[in-house]
Amino acid sequence: MSEQAGIREMYTLKTIAETLNTSNDLGAMMDTVVGKLLELTGLTAGWVFLIGERGSYQCISDEHVPPALKYRGGEPMRCGTCWCVNRFWDGRLDNAVNILNCKRLEKAALHAWGDTQDITHHATIPLRSGEKLLGLLNVAAPGKAHFSDSELALLQAVAYQIGSALERMRLYRAEQRRADLYSKLGEFGNAMGQVVNEAAGSENLAGTAIRLIGKYYDWPMILFLVRESKDSIIQADYVRGSGMRLRKRLLLESEADMLPGMFERETSAVLSQEEIVAIGAGGALEAALPELRAGAVAPVTYGASEEKGLLVIGRDTLNDDVQADLEVLEALADHIGTAWEGMKLAEQRRELARLEERNRLARDLHDSVNQMLFSLSLTAQGAESMLPDSPEWVLIRDAMQDIRSLSRQALKEMRALILQLRPAGLERGMLEALREYGTGQGLIVSASCTGMRSMPRSIEEGLWRIGQEALNNVRKHAGVSAVDIKLELDAEQVMLTIKDKGNGGAKRRGGQPPGSLGLSIMRERAESLGGRLELTSSTRKGTSVKAVIPLPPEPILSQEEHR
Missing domain, CATH: 3.30.450.40 (GAF domain)
Incomplete structure (x- = not known):
């Protein structure tokens, strides 16, 4: 040279x-x-x-x-x-x-x-x-x-x-990004804390979390996935520049083998470009896919809950500086898990408050209106016995008999209302509680159950209320005293069927405003639990009311938990 x-x-x-x-x-x-x-x-x-x-x-x-x-x-x-x-x-x-x-x-x-x-x-x-x-x-x-x-x-x-x-x-860059990411973590946590009480259910919480992450962080794609069943998920997704979207969807073929395993993972992990694009394609987020180079996933869990989520991000840079993102993603997942737990606790507090209020109202009705109706019945009976047994007092005696009959009927209705406010016997099982309630209404109840698994309290109480209303309709409108109650449980749903062989006419009553309230309430209760109410009625076969409610997946217990 x-x-x-x-x-x-x-x-x-x-x-x-x-x-x-x-x-x-x-x-x-x-x-x-x-x-x-x-x-x-x-x-x-x-x-x-x-x-x-x-x-x-x-x-x-x-x-x-x-x-x-x-x-x-x-x-x-x-x-x-x-x-x-x-x-x-x-x-x-x-x-x-x-x-x-x-x-x-x-x-x-x-x-x-x-x-x-x-x-x-x-x-x-x-x-x-x-x-x-x-x-x-x-x-x-x-x-x-x-x-x-x-x-x-x-x-x-x-x-x-x-x-x-x-x-x-x-x-x-990694240290600078780590500092920048962590500086926004406190703002995100404060924002999540403010909206926990407003998020009713895991879907709303997922949407809130993704919207806030998109607000504070610059990842081009963010997903929050909650498993609804073995074939479907609830997805909240966010694409930079497009905002947040919340929806339910079936798993795609490309995700069927990948996502179930991710839901079982206990730690965060880096995702390759192929993996993040496959998940993004499942969310129909094609606008973000060309710029994705890598990604990361962190599990979102809380307490001993049967629910579990996945927080997924897509990145437009390579994996060589992903560690800071991974650390913050884990912290975000912890924040969401804590918020999720807080949301459930808040819902439990609200439910306890509702139960206490119903109990208070039941006590007040029992101590006031119920006692007055009982006193009215006794007074009418006493007044009737004091009337002379002569023809000129017949009309007054008949009026007293009507007052006594009406007061007894009102007393019976009031007791039924108090039972609805205070579901006594529910602690022994919803089916047993319905049997006792129907018997208390003068019905001959035949009850059966197939399948065995746990039900969340909200579903159990919702079915109890639907069953009460259906039994009330049998007593008032069916013209028969016998009723069949069947409870069917499997891994994915619960079905409660209440059937009589009365004179039917439920559908006709359902079309009249005065008589449709009970049926509307039952339907609304079923739909609020994510299920449906099916009603069949005819003059020859009687009436059948079926409530079908989806059940969340049961947790998988370890061998020690089984023992």
């Missing part, structure tokens, strides 16, 4: 080193470095790939590349693979090498995407910091098909400098 060539190389390395130390902005720095390198070496085009796991890479600088490689906003540099990237993933790029042909340029020429400026070949140099491979530096010039050993050696020295600078900047 001549002295002049050696001086030129030293000057090149010195200039590159100075440039690398002028900025912590990765994109601006790499554009400047590649531009200086091209200027000092006489080459005309250069580009840099940062490369992660197989399937993920990012072009962070492209100086003076041919128009053909800028087709559709640089699509040839963002999509597909090439020989140099594949060699990187296969571990076959240790030093600077000549690439015989550029696959990206060949494809661009084949599809006539634009002018290739007579560039067909390029040199490829791995970027590394110590033993860690970070990406590739590619340089080219029109008509240049071969790089000499001295040129490759100079490019290799420059690549070492770039690799060290990339690692320094990666560490700097």
Whole structure:
């Protein structure tokens, strides 16, 4: 090597080193470095790939590349693979090498995407910091098909400098991002705390959480998935620039094997580009998919609940600086889990308050109106016994008998109302409680049950109220005293059927405003629990009321819990 060539190389390395130390902005720095390198070496085009796991890479600088490689906003540099990237993933790029042909340029020429400026070949140099491979530096010039050993050696020295600078900047960015992410965590926690009492149910909580995460963080895609059944999920999704959406959907084929396993995981994890795109496709979030490079997932759990969720983010950068995102994602999942637990506790407090209020009202009715009706009945009976047994007092005696009959009927209705306010016997089981209630109403009740599993208290009490109203309708309208109650339980739903062989007419009553209130209340109770009410009625077969309510999945117990 001549002295002049050696001086030129030293000057090149010195200039590159100075440039690398002028900025912590990765994109601006790499554009400047590649531009200086091209200027000092006489080459005309250069580009840099940062490369992660197989399937993920990012072009962070492209100086003076041919128009053909800028087709559709640089699509040839963002999509597909090439020989140099594949060699990187296969571990076959240790030093600077000549690439015989550029696959990206060949494809661009084949599809006539634009002018290739007579560039067909390029040199490829791995970027590394110590033993860690970070990406590739590619340089080219029109008509240049071969790089000499001295040129490759100079490019290799420059690549070492770039690799060290990339690692320094990666560490700097990671710490800066960690600080930025954690600074927003407190704001998110405060916002979640303010809306917990307003979120009624896991769906609303999922939507609230995703909306707030999208407000405070810059991830291009955020998902919150809650398993509803083995085949479906509740999904809240957020796409940067599009806002939040909440919906229920069936699992896609691409997710059927992946998501069930994720719901069982106990720790957070990094997701590859293929995994995050598969989940995003399930959410019909195509607008965000092209820019996704990686992702992360964290489980959301609380207490000993049977419910469990997944918090998923998509990232538009590679996995090499994902650790800060992963830490904050776990913290966000903990916040959501705590909020979820708080929401359930708040609902339990409200339910206890409702029960206490119903009990108070039942006591007041028993101690006031109920006693007055009883006194009225006794007074009418006493007044009737005091009337002379003569024809002129017949009308008054009949009126007293009517008063006594009406007061007894009102007393019976009042006692039924008090029983509805205070569901005595529910602690012994909903079916037994309905049997006792029907017997107390003068009905002959036949009750049966198939299947065995636990029911949430809200569902059990909802079915109790539906059953009460159905038994009341049998007593008032069926014209018979016998009624069948059947409770059917399986892994996914509970069905309560109350059937009589009376004179029917429930559907006709349901069409009349005065008589439709009871049926409307039963239907509303079933729908509020996510189920439905089915009514069949005819004069020949009687009336059947069936409430079908979906059940949440039961928790999977460990062997110790079984014992």
